[in-house]
Amino acid sequence: MLAIIGKKVNTITNGIIKNGVILVEDGKVKAIGPDVKIPDDIKPLKAKYVMPGLVEAHCHIGIWEEKIGWAGSDGNEMTEAATPHVRALDGIKANANESGLEAALHEGITTAQVLPGSANVIGGFGVVLKTTPKTTVDQMVIRNPSGMKIAFGENPMRAYGVQKKVMPSTRMGVAGVLRESLQKTKNYxxxxELYADDPEKKPEVDLRLEALIPVLKKEIPFRAHAHRADDVATAIRICEEFDVEMSWEHATEGHRIAEYIAEKKVSAVWGPSLTSRPKWEMRELGYSTPKIMFDAGVKFAIQTDAVGSTIRFLPICAALSVREGLPYDYALKAITIIPAEIIGVSDRVGSLEVGKDADLRLLSGDPLEFMTRCQKVIIDGEVVYSLK
Known part of the structure; x- marks a missing residue:
């Protein structure tokens, strides 16, 4: 058993408990409150501020290893524009020396969705992991698959139209590749089903088409990379045509289309923000976008897109959004419970509640204060990081 005492315990979903106590047993939160009794044989951990581990809804840690170059670059299978059958899980390095995982752990980012990159129109399956390094990545998984990555805009157009001189070279082509793959899957x-009892006429198993079946059955959503408003409008149009679900990844121009996104009930995952503007489609990147989306009623999380930017910046991105008008409480939810909901793991992580995974950050002060240090990190009831 583990006990934690916090001068402030922010549960995220049930308010702040002053001088709160958390009991942890078998990797789960057993009890939480101001009057929870600590067993006599347990020496509690103490902190000024305790909160759930952060949740990164969109990143590429482990699948793009930092400081290695091409040998550690496994995020884009750039041999054809549609590769739905590839899996992020198969490219992730699960070890303590992987700097992206290490950075996440040291900041108390305890859960992360790792996605393929955005060079391909259809990039493959994503996966949700705990960030504790293990012998194999399989031991870190809490949801697999977590979604199907698709991409709109400059990336697939550049990767194929500009560099390879093949389709897609335009936004029309990107949409065409996606529609064609979905229609082929429906036909398949x-x-x-028609020839289920007739082995001679039943189609041969096609892994590419099999991979899109969970999307058409609404078992997993598309994770749609798009910076521009017109690109997300195309994504929504196609998803409505085929009656499938999606989240909007990046949402750089969320301020331009916020009311439409709210009307369509599409969740957004905003970011990266603490970065330069390396592409024309990111020219309107700014910290006022979260406030505008909030005012319009868009449900959104905040992300870093690591290794596109550093994953340790996640709480800073939330803090800068507060500076530009996003309500403080929503900013904290946007890096905890809301991303957990969007990536489908809120039954386990994202808030401090009895029965949920015991993933906690023990802090020296306010979580959105720049000078605050993450002093200890607990994942599944085990202390996995202590500030030296």
């Missing part, structure tokens, strides 16, 4: 599903 119909034939598989």
């Amino acid at each position: 599903m119909e034939k598989m």
Whole structure:
């Protein structure tokens, strides 16, 4: 058993408990409150501020290893524009020396969705992990698959139209590749059902089409990379045509289309923000966007897109959004419970509640204060990091 005492314990979903006590047993939160009794044989950990571990809804840690170059670059299978059958899980390095995982752990980012990159129109399956390094990545998984990565805008156009001189070279082409793959999958599903009892006529298993079936069955959503407002409008248009679900990844021009996104009930994952503007489609990047989306009623999380920027910047990105008008409480939710909901793991992480995973950050002060240090990190009831 583990006990934690916090001068402030922010549960995220049930308010702040002053002088709160948390009991942890078998990797889960057993009890939480101001009057929880600590067993006599347990020496509690203490902190000024305790909160749930942070949740990074969109990153590429482990699948792009920092400081290695091409040998550690496993995020984009750039041999064809549609590769739905590849899996981020198969490219992630699960070890304590992987600097992205290490950085996440040291900041108390305890859960992360790792996605393929955005060079391909259809990039493959994402996965949700705990950030404690293990012998194999399989031991870190809490949801697999967590979504199907698709991409709109400059990246697939540049990777194929500019560099390879093949389709897609335009936004029309990007949409065409996606529609074609979805229609082929629908046809394949119909034939598989029609000839289920006729082995001679039943189609041969096609891994590319099989991979899109969970999307068409609404078992997983598309994770749609798009910076511009017109690109996300295309993504929504196609998803409505095929009756599938999506989240909007990046949402750089969320301020331009916030009311429409709210009307369509599409969740957004905003970021990266603490970065330069390396592409024309990111020219309107700014910290006023979260406030505008909040005012319009858009449900959104905040992300770093690591290794696109450093994953340790996640709380700073939230703090800068507060500086530009985003309500403080929502900013904290946007890096905890809301991303957990969007990536489908809120039954386990994102808030401090009895029965949930015991993933906690023990801090020296306010979580959105720049000078605050993350002093200890607990994942599944085990202290996995202590500030030296």
